[in-house]
Amino acid sequence: MAKITLDNLAHSYLPNPASEEDYALKELNHDWQDGAAYALLGASGCGKSTLLNIISGLLQPSQGRILFDGHDVTHAPTTERNIAQVFQFPVVYDTMTVRDNLAFPLRNRGRDEAYVAERVQEIARMIGMEDMLRRKARGLTADAKQKISLGRGMVRQDVNALLFDEPLTVIDPHMKWELRTQLKSLHRDFGHTMIYVTHDQTEALTFADKVVVMHDGRVVQIGTPEELFEQPEHTFVGYFIGSPGMNVIPARIEGDKAIVNGTEIELGHAYRPQEGKLEIGVRPEYARLSQAEGLPVKVRRVEDVGRHKVVRADFFGHDINIIAGEDDHVGADMNRVTFDADHVNVYADDWRVAPSERTTPAGEAA
Amino acid sequence: MNKTVNQKAWFLVLPVLLLVAFSAVIPLMTVVNYSVQDTFGQNQFFWAGLAWFEEMLASERMWNALWRQMMFSGIILVIQVPLGIFVALNMPKSGAWSTVCLVLMSLPLLIPWNVVGTIWQIFGRVDIGLLGYTLDALGLEYNYTQDTLDAWVTLIVMDVWHWTSLVALLAFAGLKSIPDAYYQAAKIDQASRWKVFRYIELPKMSGVLTIAILLRFMDSFKIYTEPFVVTGGGPGNATTLLSIDLVKMALGQFDLGPAAAFSIMYFLVILLVSWVFYTVMTNLDKQEG
Numbered sequence: 001m002a003k004i005t006l007d008n009l010a011h012s013y014l015p016n017p018a019s020e021e022d023y024a025l026k027e028l029n030h031d032w033q034d035g036a037a038y039a040l041l042g043a044s045g046c047g048k049s050t051l052l053n054i055i056s057g058l059l060q061p062s063q064g065r066i067l068f069d070g071h072d073v074t075h076a077p078t079t080e081r082n083i084a085q086v087f088q089f090p091v092v093y094d095t096m097t098v099r100d101n102l103a104f105p106l107r108n109r110g111r112d113e114a115y116v117a118e119r120v121q122e123i124a125r126m127i128g129m130e131d132m133l134r135r136k137a138r139g140l141t142a143d144a145k146q147k148i149s150l151g152r153g154m155v156r157q158d159v160n161a162l163l164f165d166e167p168l169t170v171i172d173p174h175m176k177w178e179l180r181t182q183l184k185s186l187h188r189d190f191g192h193t194m195i196y197v198t199h200d201q202t203e204a205l206t207f208a209d210k211v212v213v214m215h216d217g218r219v220v221q222i223g224t225p226e227e228l229f230e231q232p233e234h235t236f237v238g239y240f241i242g243s244p245g246m247n248v249i250p251a252r253i254e255g256d257k258a259i260v261n262g263t264e265i266e267l268g269h270a271y272r273p274q275e276g277k278l279e280i281g282v283r284p285e286y287a288r289l290s291q292a293e294g295l296p297v298k299v300r301r302v303e304d305v306g307r308h309k310v311v312r313a314d315f316f317g318h319d320i321n322i323i324a325g326e327d328d329h330v331g332a333d334m335n336r337v338t339f340d341a342d343h344v345n346v347y348a349d350d351w352r353v354a355p356s357e358r359t360t361p362a363g364e365a366a
Numbered sequence: 367m368n369k370t371v372n373q374k375a376w377f378l379v380l381p382v383l384l385l386v387a388f389s390a391v392i393p394l395m396t397v398v399n400y401s402v403q404d405t406f407g408q409n410q411f412f413w414a415g416l417a418w419f420e421e422m423l424a425s426e427r428m429w430n431a432l433w434r435q436m437m438f439s440g441i442i443l444v445i446q447v448p449l450g451i452f453v454a455l456n457m458p459k460s461g462a463w464s465t466v467c468l469v470l471m472s473l474p475l476l477i478p479w480n481v482v483g484t485i486w487q488i489f490g491r492v493d494i495g496l497l498g499y500t501l502d503a504l505g506l507e508y509n510y511t512q513d514t515l516d517a518w519v520t521l522i523v524m525d526v527w528h529w530t531s532l533v534a535l536l537a538f539a540g541l542k543s544i545p546d547a548y549y550q551a552a553k554i555d556q557a558s559r560w561k562v563f564r565y566i567e568l569p570k571m572s573g574v575l576t577i578a579i580l581l582r583f584m585d586s587f588k589i590y591t592e593p594f595v596v597t598g599g600g601p602g603n604a605t606t607l608l609s610i611d612l613v614k615m616a617l618g619q620f621d622l623g624p625a626a627a628f629s630i631m632y633f634l635v636i637l638l639v640s641w642v643f644y645t646v647m648t649n650l651d652k653q654e655g
Contacts, residue, residue: 056554088547093566108557109556
């Protein structure tokens with residue numbers, strides 16, 4: 001178990017990267033705290049797997065260093081880093097039995113057979129494959145194979161970190177839930193540092209203490225699920241997390257007012273004058289449809305998704321979403337919207353701008 | 367589900383039936399025809415029953431040729447399969463060098479059999495051949511026309527040169543189809559190079575290797591042109607493989623009956639061995655599954 005430090009880390013798959021565009025992973029400084037469970041969330045192709053492979057040593061970064069508890073392991077091979085990693089698609093050794101598959105990482109490290117047998121039994125119980133131990137791995141379902149892959153990842157107790165690269169993609173939904181619960185309890189019991197790559201926000205938010213959101217080769221925000229929801233640091237986080245995502249509307253900012261098409265919207269805080277592309281972001285949960293107050297909208301469609309209703313509307317030519325409660329009445333005469341001023345965020349060039357009365361300087365995140 | 371019965375559909379099978387009849391069934395039947403009859407010329411044939419088959423089964427000449435043939439196929443398989451795998455493992459996996467390797471390796475496969483034979487026939491000659499002359503100059507007494515061992519070594523080296531590429535190319539295709547994740551997982555699991563080969567590469571190649579072994583067995587068992595050009599079956603009968611002996615018997619001695627019986631047994635041996643090998647390999651797969 002170790003604290004993993006990324007120091008000025010960046011990676012490009014090209015031999016001579018010229019511009020920032022060439023980097024699959026843009027410069028990054030971050031500490032992965034020992035024993036925490038992280039989720040690495042982002043759309044496909046945003047650099048998540050690249051980052052994971054750099055940590056496990058399958059890939060050498062183009063620049064920067066990786067430290068395990070202060071030791072530089074940037075050029076150390078995978079075996080020296082003592083890391084377990086589970087991949088998106090199942091990897092099993094076809095000609096071995098399930099038992100030998102699970103025992104493989106331990107035997108390769110020369111552990112004695114009594115210990116191996118005990119660990120294998122324990123892991124088999126966890127993944128629910130005790131009665132299949134004698135079977136050959138060939139011909140098992142993708143589900144079962146992935147469970148074996150997960151088991152091989154978990155069988156070593158002394159690993160520095162456990163990395164999961166979208167491990168539950170091929171697992172069916174019911175089993176997904178169960179396995180995720182198992183992973184969480186494993187984390188609780190042994191306190192391994194875990195990094196879990198996914199593009200599924202539910203998976204990320206339920207699994208992790210801290211969620212790292214990546215976009216276009218860059219880490220855009222690291223925070224608790226609540227922080228990601230309340231204060232997305234980047235419009236991408238706003239879109240990507242939440243269902244539906246945050247409404248982003250182009251606006252002008254004047255002090256504690258935002259102006260959209262000549263109409264003023266109250267902001268909870270005052271802001272310094274900003275440069276660049278300015279937008280305000282409001283989560284659908286903080287918008288409310290009403291009859292009398294607020295700004296004019298044209299309701300297009302109401303979707304009842306069960307616990308609440310999603311109102312799709314047109315707001316000065318921009319699509320916005322508003323969430324109404326399950327029992328709220330959405331009438332034909334309701335054509336105005338109000339925003340909860342405290343939950344309206346301001347974005348300059350996609351990055352969140354901190355209000356000026358706070359001590360942090362504006363534009364810090366950029 | 368109700369199936370429509372339409373007897374006219376048989377006409378659709380007709381072209382294939384005709385093609386197979388002319389390309390395989392009818393020629394084979396003429397051989398069967400010869401194998402059960404005897405002739406004294408003038409196109410007069412007499413029923414001989416299984417006499418030719420009995421004669422051939424009792425013939426030491428045929429058993430010797432069969433024994434030499436099995437030796438030959440066995441030796442070249444034992445060399446070509448591991449060598450092909452070894453070459454495939456060491457080929458660059460991608461990039462320009464990979465293409466260069468593939469092209470270079472395919473070259474021997476493109477050369478016609480009798481040309482390969484001629485190349486080696488000249489290459490091995492002691493008076494003007496590069497190989498023969500060099501070996502002789504080095505003080506090794508090499509002469510494939512007079513020494514049994516030298517003749518065998520020449521034939522085997524020639525076949526290895528000609529056909530190892532096929533095994534290598536098939537093995538390479540098998541290796542290329544292994545996803546990167548397997549190698550990455552093996553690194554994470556701290557598997558040694560040998561274990562990566564034993565538990566990842568070999569199992570993933572087993573399908574193409576089965577094909578490679580089958581192809582190489584069938585082809586080498588039928589080999590005729592190259593040894594005919596190089597040694598002509600000699601010295602003595604030392605390299606008279608089945609095909610060479612068969613041609614001697616059929617066209618040299620014009621013993622059509624025994625030769626036909628011989629051909630049919632030859633064909634059945636190839637069929638039998640291939641079938642047994644294939645069945646065993648696929649059953650192994652099933653048992654493991």
